[in-house]
Each structure stands twice: as C-alpha cells, then as structure tokens.
Amino acid sequence: MIMKYLFTNDYSEGAHPRILEALARTNMRQEIGYERDSFCLEAERLILARVGNPAAAVHFVHSGGMANLVALASMLTRAYESVIAADTAHIHVHEGGAIEALGHKITLVAGLGGKITAEAIRAVMDKHLPDEHMVLPKAVSLAHATEVGTIYSLAELEAIAAVCREFGLYLFVDGARMGTALVAEGADITLRDLGRLTDIFTVGGTKNGALLGEAMVVNNPALREHFRRHIRQRAAHVAKGRIIGIQFAELFADDLYFDLARHSTSLAQRLRTGIARLGYKFFSRSPSNMSFPILPNAVIEQLQAAYGVYVWRGVSAEASVARLLTSWATPVSAIEQLLHDLEKLS
Amino acid sequence: MIMKYLFTNDYSEGAHPRILEALARTNMRQEIGYERDSFCLEAERLILARVGNPAAAVHFVHSGGMANLVALASMLTRAYESVIAADTAHIHVHEGGAIEALGHKITLVAGLGGKITAEAIRAVMDKHLPDEHMVLPKAVSLAHATEVGTIYSLAELEAIAAVCREFGLYLFVDGARMGTALVAEGADITLRDLGRLTDIFTVGGTKNGALLGEAMVVNNPALREHFRRHIRQRAAHVAKGRIIGIQFAELFADDLYFDLARHSTSLAQRLRTGIARLGYKFFSRSPSNMSFPILPNAVIEQLQAAYGVYVWRGVSAEASVARLLTSWATPVSAIEQLLHDLEKLS
Amino acid sequence: MIMKYLFTNDYSEGAHPRILEALARTNMRQEIGYERDSFCLEAERLILARVGNPAAAVHFVHSGGMANLVALASMLTRAYESVIAADTAHIHVHEGGAIEALGHKITLVAGLGGKITAEAIRAVMDKHLPDEHMVLPKAVSLAHATEVGTIYSLAELEAIAAVCREFGLYLFVDGARMGTALVAEGADITLRDLGRLTDIFTVGGTKNGALLGEAMVVNNPALREHFRRHIRQRAAHVAKGRIIGIQFAELFADDLYFDLARHSTSLAQRLRTGIARLGYKFFSRSPSNMSFPILPNAVIEQLQAAYGVYVWRGVSAEASVARLLTSWATPVSAIEQLLHDLEKLS
C-alpha cells in the first residue's frame, strides 16, 4: 500500500483556490498594517452582517490557539480569576499551559461528550463564590464544535448563557471548527445566536479553507475597549494583516465559508455511515467533520500504512478510538477508498 | 496631490511574486502541521547551510514580535531574571509590555544610536550581581538593524558576545530587518557570524518580501531542548506551518532573500543621498532601508498629503524626524518622485 | 452552652511561652535584617544538625503558603513546566491560584487518602513527555502530613523520590504540619530522610507553637544559588527576620518542637479513640493532629454552638465530615469536655 490520504487533520492542504487568487489579485496594493487595512475592514463588515450586530468588532489573529489566548486575556482581569472549561478542553490539554502562563487557573468540570453544562457551571460557582481561599471563575470557555466533534444545541447554549449572566461570567466560544458546527445535521445555532449569547466567539479560517486566520467577534462593549492592546501584548499581530482580511473577505463574500464546511461535513457523515455499516461503534456522537470510530488496534495499524489516522485514545487492550478528519479539500474518492480498505480489513 | 506612495513601512504590499507562485504550486500537497512539514525542513536546511552550523535548529513563527517573545521566554527561566536592552528597543517601547507579561523586567541601558555596548552591559552586571534585592540579567537583546536603522559592526558584536560569555548571559539578535542589515554599505557581519556569536537570532521574512514569517535560528544546544513547547505555549504555532516553510524555502533557494534586501537598501541609500543634497540632516546614521531625515514640520505635513510618512519624534517646535522606509516592492520612480516633490517644498 | 473551645485550627492561640520569652529577652539587640541575622543563622545550624546535611541551606518565610510559592517558583523555571500534585492539595484548592499566578499549571493526579503515589507520577510522565502540545511536569509537590491528616510511609516517599530522580523531577515536601507527621503513631520518616530524599522541604512553625514562620530546607545545590532572589521577588522577606530566627532557634534548641507536636498529636489520638468508641467512623486514617470524624449534621450543628468545628464536606444528606484540630495549646480538659458533650448528643 502506498500512502493514499491523510485523515489526520483538516489543515493538511493549502488554501481554497479562490483564496490564492484573491491574494494574487490584491498583491501590489499598498495597505496599512496590523489588521487595519481595507480588506480587514471589509471582512469585518461581511461577518458582522451575518452576525447581525453592527456594533460588534471583529479582530483577526493567525491561529485558534492565539484566539483563545487573546479572548481569555481580555476576560480574566483580576489576578485571582479563573476560566471554567471542560476537562477535555483544548485550552486545558493541548495548549502547553498557555492560560496558566497568563497567570490564571482553569477550573475544570467533567465534560459530557466534550460539552460543558449550565448545571456544572452553577455547581462550580456555588462552591467557589463563598470561599475566599479559592480562585473565582470569571469566564466560561467552550468549543463549538467540541474537541470530540460534538456540537451544542441552541437550548444548551441558551442555558449556559443564562447561568453566565446570573453569575457575571463572560462566555467565550472557540469556533476553530465553527463552519462544520453551523452546517452539521441537527445544528440549530446560528451566527446570530452566537452574536446574541456570547461575549466573544471566533470563526475559524485555518480549518475551513484559509491559509491561516481566525476571526474574533467581540460582542461585549466592555471587552472592545483597548482590545487591540491585548493582541499587541500577546504578539498576535500579523504586520501584513491584509493577508487574513483578504481571505475572510473572500470566504464571506458569498457562501464560500459555508459551502466548504458543507463539503467536509457531508463527507464525514458519509464516512460514519459507511463505518457504522461495517458494525463499528463510535466514541462520540459527532455530526461534524470529525469522526471517532472505535476500531481494533490491528485494523488501525494496517490502515495507518496507507492513511494518516490519529489514535485519540485506547479503550481496551485490543481497541482504540481513531480520529478521522475531512476537509474542504477531501475528495469523495478518498472516503470511498478508505471504506473499501476498511471493509477488507474487517 | 493624490496619494502616490506609502513610505510608512516595508510591509505595505503583499509578497514577492515568486512566493505567491510557490504557494500556488504546492497548494494541494498534503503535509503534517505545525512547522514540521517537508517545506519547513527544507527551509531549515537551506538557512543552516548559510549559517554554517548544521547542529543548530530553525523554527518558524508568524511575526517578529512573536519571535522576540519566544526567544526571550526560552532564555529567561528563573523568575527573577531580566533581559538587558537599549532604551529604544522595540521590546521595551512598542510591544505592549509583552516581555513584562512573561514576568520579566527589561533592564535598560542608554542606547547609542539605537545600539547597546559591551561596556554598558558590564556596568549593569557590576551593579546587579552583588545586590540580591535587584533582578539578575540573564540575556541581552539587540536588533540588527536597530529600530533607528543603524547596524552593528562585527567588532561591536564580538565585544558584546564576549561580555555575554563572561557573565553567562544569553545573546539574542532580533533580525526582523536582517536582510538590509546584512547587505547595507559597510556591513561586515554575516549569517555565519551570527551563528557563531549568538544563542538565538532571527531572519525576518515579513519585512523582506514574505507574506509573513520569521525564521528563528537556535544555536545554543541548551536552548534547543523542548524549544517547541515555548512556541506552543505562546500560541505561536501556525497549523499550516507549511506556508512559512514554503516562503523561506523560496527566499533561500537562491539569493532571493539578499536580492530583495539589496533592492530596498539601495533605494534607501539613493533617497538619503537625495535628501542630503537638499541640505537636510539625519537623526541616525542608518545604512539600512530605514531613513530618518530631520525635516521642517510644514514640509512633513505637505509630504503627508501625497505620501505615507511616519513622524518618529519631534526635535524642536519647527522640525521633526521623519521615518521613510523602502521595500522589495518600492519602485525607483517613487523615490524620484518623492525627491522631486521634496525639492519643490524646500 | 457557651463557647468552650475552638477545634477549628491549630493556630488559634498565640505562641508557646518560651517563644515570647525569647523575643523579649533578645528585643534590644541590634541585628541586620532580612533573615541574615545571628538568630536565623543559629536556627539554620540547629535545624541542619537534625537534618544531617550541613551543606543544605535554610531560609525562613512567614507562612506555609509562601513557602510553597517560593519553593515552586525556584523549581519551575522553563515557562511550560508544571508541578504534579494530588487533587486535594492545598496549592490546588486553597491558595487562590497562587501557582498559576506564577504562570505554571498544576498537573493533578487523583489523591489516595490525600496522598500521591509513585505510580501516578509515572503515568503522568508517560503521557506528557512525548506530547509537545502538553505542559511538561518538572516538580512533584506533596504535603506531609497531608490536607486530610494522613502521613507518608518511608517506603512511599522512597518510591516517589525514585520516580522523581528517574524523570528529572524536583521533589518538594510541604511540612506546614511536619511536627505531627514526624511524631505520629507509625511514622517512620525522619528529618534526615527528608534531607536525603527531597530537593526542598519545609518545617512549619505557625502550626506548632510559633507566632509565625516556616523553615525552608533547600537540599539541592542547584536550587540554592540565588534562592534569596526568589524570596525577594515574592515579597516574602520579613525585614526583622530575626523574629522568625529567634523562634526556630528556641524550638530547636532542645526538643521543644517535637514535644509540642507530641502534645497535639496525642490529644488528637485520644479524641479519635473516644469518638470511635461512640460508634462514629472517620473520613481519613489520620494519625496526626487532624481528625475527620463523620458525624450526623444535627450533631455537628449542636456541637458548633459550643465549639469551633469546621465542616470539611458533606457525605450524604444527613451526615458530614467534621474537621477537628488540636494544638500545642489544647488542654486535655477540652478533649474530655468535647467527648462528654458528643456522647450526650449521640
């Protein structure tokens, strides 16, 4: 077998051709730097039109990890404040201690299918508020889609937003994979809902067809003031900020952003249906572009000879959770080949 | 007058056409992420061949501010350690307190034409070493070219490196504008010298023709271990790290990096000669792509109607230091037009 | 019922009379400041004689929380490093996020009766070492006695020290309640063992008869260099450091430190025997001066009318864990009265 396709990630290729064309088309136009150029302003306008909140601000940073860092840096002000997150959260597990390096604790709650609940937030607050020897949570951070591909329902997000308001907590939604979360089967949250319910949310470009870039939508006026100083301090600025603005302007000029997400999500659905047909179960009920089949270790190993497959975790001595991602660039043929090969191995 | 040209910065355009072509050419090749792809490895190989130290490591980050942050995060380990820098240093003045946000003080010395001296470093150490109520410097940070366009001589850098060795200080050279510093008239420092004399130095792409990206050359083996964890923690990773690798591989595949620097530097020299001929003096003796003429405020204001011109600082009630930058993209005609217009205003 | 006695803490009274006498006796002698006076040097000498490591250094700080903070600040140097601790650890739960405010994550392991195990440390390292997106543990922190009154056996501590050596982890032992841990029934760890097996350990004064003060024994030469700069930076210095030195010199001039611990520990043992006789069970197998009986809520409430009793946590709708502490100052009569009243309520 030769290597056929990497399902390891949704950022294994470059950018959608329209994005490369836009970069080439605008290349020699002189612009000011640091995401204040006319392309970034246009991208902001296009995104806010969909969010439905013209008073919000949009800022652009180069990566999802940076968007998380800047958002939480802006929310956690008093030194003793913490952020509530699920124990599977990327900011807790896989960002190298970036939040703690800000000086703030992550107050963990047990995730339910990767999701945090309003009840868990309330329980944390009831415990921490009266005890001055503890940190005091000031923000809630969740990912939509989550790290295990699940998505929140509108009812769940409304409940979380309500408990946040009750306790004066900021609500941050990490949308590194926002595209797939918005178009997945059963999804009932819209950009307008996020504009209405969150203090900051992000719209990821890197994992949905851009070379790089995340849009940060800052809804809460209290956070907008001097927000760019946080970007500066975290070294998040891209001098030629135009390169992110151009990409987002292209992605939101029409429905490109959503079309790309539909492509990756529908292919993942097709993959899951095929895998289920072979009798395998799944670690999480993901409707997004991330699939988590539980496969025999021997099968995974044989697959890995020809495909990029990430092992999420073991479940027994003989089986593990595999993680398979599809992207805007994944060809249908790659799905069919994988299912074909998997069937032979099963 | 209509706006003719921005001399405000050397990052006002996109990227050199060869870079856009390289991005397009490689676009659909699947690669692993986080600057571990084959393009980044190739770029590392090409850079180290010029540095002459195959044992060094090269890491790529998206911006000069981030390169400074990651380098100093890796050097300042004990909490009480500080970094010595000139009082004009970018890390002190214009990075929003990023170093202090790491938890470390910047110990300032008076800059001489933007440059730090071996003597000043020694004086700082003599004062701080015996007093346990003070911070203890552990690194020296300097920019080459400096923030006012000047460059170090090899003798100056050797002297600084010697005093660093004597006191156990790491030496970091911020090369956001390394290209112009290497090719400027009178320059006698090479990449090999930097590989030999510094612990970490950077080679800036953003200000020399790339869309974005800085190469960090880590010479000191003690700093190489786990270096990528610093990149992770500062949220410096670009998931599609390939996009930086592709650019640096192109810039160093032949002499493109140096050719672009020669273009911007020679145009700046032409600009300075022209301005001097009109009788104006300069704030700093810059041989690089940055020029700092001292002009009457009225002249600056009239120029600003047609050109992007940054006012560096006032020098009297009537005159100020203007900052003019040229880049790989600056046309000769823009220089001639500016000199022509300036002559009319003088 | 009138308030009879506070069992809430072991720091409800002032200091042992010999300590007050020593402060008065030495009051007008002039000394230099910041724990460099002759009393601190004498206290260091007396403690190191018992530790059996004349090459170690002893530093004095005002509180146990500060001792933890300074010790971990000295151990966690690279920004991505974390400290491993039990999920019941004081540094995790009750120090207001102090360690995270240093910039470092606490990597939690499930405590076993408040204790961390060598196996749990190994499991953490096996997971974190190969994944560069995670923090990298560099230290292990444990309390002896623990937060729930349990103590480590020498075999357990030897195993932990061995796994620490294997992975290059520093070992810190928080001895805020070291006195009771050393003299408790079944205790087989000595100060010499701590000097031999740990990098830093502390000997608490506050909870064993002093007005305030903790001795930090720094065994590892690599941590001794510039250690006082950490004390300075954390604002841990006491200008009249003599007042801590005088107290420790008095506590260790003979066996006073151990005699006071024996008093509090034997009274706690008497209390536990009496409570067990009444048929109650205990939350933890504490042989120290901390007792954790599980009592009906109604009983706790009635006790609280006359005694200071802290509720550690609920165990059901009807019962909770009470925490009862004895100290050097607790009279035998208070124990007898409490047992008498508890019997009437049962």
Next chain:
Amino acid sequence: MIMKYLFTNDYSEGAHPRILEALARTNMRQEIGYERDSFCLEAERLILARVGNPAAAVHFVHSGGMANLVALASMLTRAYESVIAADTAHIHVHEGGAIEALGHKITLVAGLGGKITAEAIRAVMDKHLPDEHMVLPKAVSLAHATEVGTIYSLAELEAIAAVCREFGLYLFVDGARMGTALVAEGADITLRDLGRLTDIFTVGGTKNGALLGEAMVVNNPALREHFRRHIRQRAAHVAKGRIIGIQFAELFADDLYFDLARHSTSLAQRLRTGIARLGYKFFSRSPSNMSFPILPNAVIEQLQAAYGVYVWRGVSAEASVARLLTSWATPVSAIEQLLHDLEKLS
C-alpha cells in the same frame, strides 16, 4: 573602636516594649485566623477613625514589599496596564522584579528628589494613550516618605491626585515610613488627606516600632471587593493574623505610633544639624528619619569601623552619599557619640 550603633536601618531592634506586652497579655485567647480576628478588627477601627473614612477597609500584611505587591495587583487588571513610578522607586530598583513578575511594566519618570510630579504623569499619559503598541498606565505609585527621605507637600499630592482622576489612574501611596512623613518638620499631609486623595495607602509598622506588619487602607470601593483574594493569591496571609492586629491596636490605641515617629525624626534632625555644622552637605532635603550626608570616603570607612553606615552611592572618586537611619529605639547618646566621632574624623 568597638561597634557602637547600627544606623543602617530603622528595623535593627525588635519591637517597642508595649507591643511585646500586648502580645504576651493576649497570648492564650483563641481567635480565628487570617486577619479576621477581633484584634485586627479593633486595629482597623482605630486606624479608620484617624483616616476619617469609616467606609474604607484596612487589611494587614507582613511587609512593605508585600503591601506594594498586593496593592498593585489589585489595581493593574488588564494585562497591558502599567504603573507609573519614579526611577528611584523601591518597586523598580529593589524588589527583585516583583511587579514585572505580576506581568506588568513599570513606566518610569525621572524622579525629582525622589518624587514624582503631576506634570510628569501627564506627559506619560499623552504619549501612551494614543499608541496602541505601548502599555497603558493605570496606576501611579509613590512613597511617602520617599526612598531618599523626602516628603510630599499637600499641594503636590493634590496635584497628583487631580491628574490621576483626569486620566482614570489609581493612586497608591507606599507608607512604609508613613510615621516619619506625617510628623516631619514642614509636613502638611494628614491621614485624612491620604484617605481623601488616594485609592490605597499603607501605614508601616515594621519601621516604626512593630515586630512586623503594614496596614493597607483601601479607600476606593471598586478595589475593596474581593481584595482578600489578592492577599490569598500572593501568599500574603499570616495565619495568626492576630499578631499584626494586636500590634496596630496598640500603636493606635493612643498616640504611640506618632510618638515613636517623633522620636526617630527628631533624632535624625539633630543628627543632620550636627553634620551640617561640620560643613558637610546633603544629597537630599530629607526632613524624615533618613539622612543622606555626603562624606569623604575615608571618613565613611572609619565610621564603619564603629557604626553601621550604608553607602547609598558614590558622588565622586573621593566622596559618597552615606545613609543614616534613626528609629524609635535609637538613644540620644548614639547620636551624640556619632557626631563626636565624626567631628574628630573631619
């Protein structure tokens, strides 16, 4: 000559006898911990009666460095905020980078006789407010008395407070040597003025007769909320907080605090008069308990054989600034002897 007296510091002895007596008298009374005991509440009441602001809160910490750290931790909330201080400020020079370890820059202004001016604050704000690449000052920190013994006039403090209000800056006054500043000749600032004009100020005990302890008067209601969580996070709590409360209750039960300050200040005045009579000049116009005569190096060296004398800095190859401190415990005879010996050496 034998060592006659240390003029090195004002904390070379223990505590005023009345304080030791108070500690002994109250020793066996049981109290709750962490500065919430009845003695701390009484001390708070007594101090606020003099401040004239019953709505303020008083918190107690063990040292002046810690008071500075906690105050600034409470004031600097957004990560990019800085504190303005004189370049001679203790927080800048001699606290081991404690403020930077909080993550915040100290924005320096040139001190005038150790004092900061309203004009300098305004100049800093005019420069930093419009430039988003710079830090943004949020607080002003000054010491009264300053590090060189000078004191502010009420007019100066009013002007500083006004410019702070204009720019939304918090005002912090470090009163480690507040006693001498209030009673010095020419002093026109009262505790009521400090309660009216500052957001937080401190009243130092360590350097005016206590064993240890600083009172932090928090006037601004916005800073009072959760203030104790800052104390907790910085490990500033003293478990037996009573020992600071008892001392301040004694110092402010009548005029003891002021009487002790008058003693040290009048002796310093006597010392300065005597030194001036011998023809020596002074480095600063200090009316406080700190004196800074400029003496020939040979004279200083001979004095140091018999007295504790700190050399503040050199002024030429032959002369230096000596720093001489008097305290509540300094006997008149020590002053006379020093003047006598100095006369012989001159």
